[in-house]
Amino acid sequence: SLVYNTFTVSFTKQPYHGAAGNVALLCLQLLRVKLRQQRASEHSAMMEGGMQLLNRDGHSISHNSKRHYHDSFVSMNRMRQRGLLCDIVLHVANKEIKAHKVVLASCSPYFHAMFTNEMSESRQTHVTLHDIDPQALEQLVQYAYTAEIVVGEGNVQTLLPAASLLQLNGVRDACCKFLLSQLDPSNCLGIRGFADTHSCSDLLKSAHKYVLQHFVEVSKTEEFMLLPLKQVLDLISSDNLNVPSEEEVYRAVLSWVKHDIDGRRQHVPRLMKCVRLPLLTRDFLMSNVDTELLVRHHSECKDLLIEALKYHLMPEQRGVLSNSRTRPRRCEGASPVLFAVGGGSLFAIHGDCEAYDTRTDRWHMVASMSTRRARVGVAAIGNKLYAVGGYDGTSDLATVESYDPVTNGWQPEVSMGTRRSCLGVAVLHGLLYAAGGYDGASCLNSAERYDPLTSTWTSIAAMSTRRRYVRVATLDGSLYAVGGYDSSSHLATVENSLASHINKSALVFISNTWTAIANITHDLVAMDGWLYAVGGNDGSSSLNSIEKYNPRSNKWVAASCMFTRRSSVGVAVLELLNFPPPSSPTLSVSSTSL
Missing domain, CATH: 2.120.10.80 (Kelch-type beta propeller)
Known part of the structure; x- marks a missing residue:
């Protein structure tokens, strides 16, 4: 016989007959129901302390606690805060941060290499770190114990480079995601430069695309006026620049030059080669470009103006006159x-x-x-x-x-x-x-x-x-x-x-x-x-x-x-x-x- 809770069923090789057979069939059906309930319970019912499964030998159980990791790290973080069993003190600027080597090494490849390879720090209890913000380091150590961190305007610029140094890629990605959500014409150039400095390739690509798509607004910002020549040339040379007309590119160039006219006057010919003058209207060429002293001062600019006017005056020759300056721009993502x-x-x-x-x-x-x-x-x-x-x-x-x-x-x-x-x-x-x-x-x-x-x-x-x-x-x-x-x-x-x-x-x-x-x-x-x-x-x-x-x-x-x-x-x-x-x-x- 098989005993299951309060049910006892006897198995026999005799065929079922009459009332006794009906009772036996009923008992078997009840047993099947109970067995199905047990299997479902084993897979889905979780006790506070974890899951208990009866092994096949019937003499042992397997216990799996889903709260163990959480409770253990909470306890270790409390010990860290109280200075208990800490075996490393991180020094940065005038700040000391106590921690456990095993916790830091388990989540950061940087600390793992420091504490496990034959480096002098692996045998030391005090380590001094450089080129990292103290507050950011403290937040990242806290993250190592809690798996939680808050990224915002107040800390993202220090947190991202710190996370990059410690190779905490999850935090680094969270910082990039936050910066991506904050892109605006007034800050996109700064975010693009920040991403380039810290080798955040996806953020760099997204920020650059944003600059191209919002060039008209971006060209009126202080960040644009402070760009170096090479970055301005790269922007205005792009086929993917999103502008309603080439007039916006021409105006952006003049605004950038006039922001520091003495230091930038000599760059006008190089800049004008990137402006697609043939795509400007003839009226704009005559009333704005031809009368601009910064343009008239350079013979190279005069040649570009003549090229644009020929494009207008000889429309039947446009196929022959076509070059990079006659090609309309097409915004990426359109x-x-x-x-x-x-x-x-x-x-x-x-x-x-x-x-x-x-x-x-x-x-x-x-x-x-x-x-x-x-x-x-x-x-x-x-x-x-x-x-x-x-x-x-x-x-x-x-x-x-x-x-x-x-x-x-x-x-x-x-x-x-x-x-x-x-x-x-x-x-x-x-x-x-x-x-x-x-x-x-x-x-x-x-x-x-x-x-x-x-x-x-x-x-x-x-x-x-x-x-x-x-x-x-x-x-x-x-x-x-x-x-x-x-x-x-x-x-x-x-x-x-x-x-x-x-x-x-x-x-x-x-x-x-x-x-x-x-x-x-x-x-x-x-x-x-x-x-x-x-x-x-x-x-x-x-x-x-x-x-x-x-x-x-x-x-x-x-x-x-x-x-x-x-x-x-x-x-x-x-x-x-x-x-x-x-x-x-x-x-x-x-x-x-x-």
């Missing part, structure tokens, strides 16, 4: 955001706009245009979005407006020379090209380009074929006009115009791989390796659905729908650091639910 602008649905023409964040698969409403536009051309230049031409429900448009994501607002730009809806737009070498379209009376083969640096439109060579609903793209320094409709037939032709010979006649060719297509009511844009088809019309109504194509798997999949149904919509992509704008409505909805 993400692509798809904008859907205007469009129409049923009897409505839209002026509202929305933006799609691929990271969250959500749409956000942004500021509306000043004019309702369908059949509009949309393109991105730098960090601005341009809405070109279109149809407002009454007439075809020549007007243009631009969207600034920093201010979340639209501003009017210089109008085109020709009214155009159903046009094709593209950007090449910082110039916006508008080709073909419809002016309200006929299809167009004319084309023009816009220079945002000079705010001027210039007519260029016309296409050989009139095209509305044409799509224009750039590839390897060339413009391509694809397909469209010439008022009588759908086109399968493609026109190519080399940008370096933009005023010469265009080449027309037909490929057997192209087929005729119908009027395009949706728009296409590439982003993050996907091709997005936005809005459109299915033959009966306008769509708010989005599909994206993966060329690697050769499959289309649905993405979140827009707020508004839009056909003849314009789309483009901007690289943005901070998105969405504050308080913007959001929408995340499956396209299959509409």
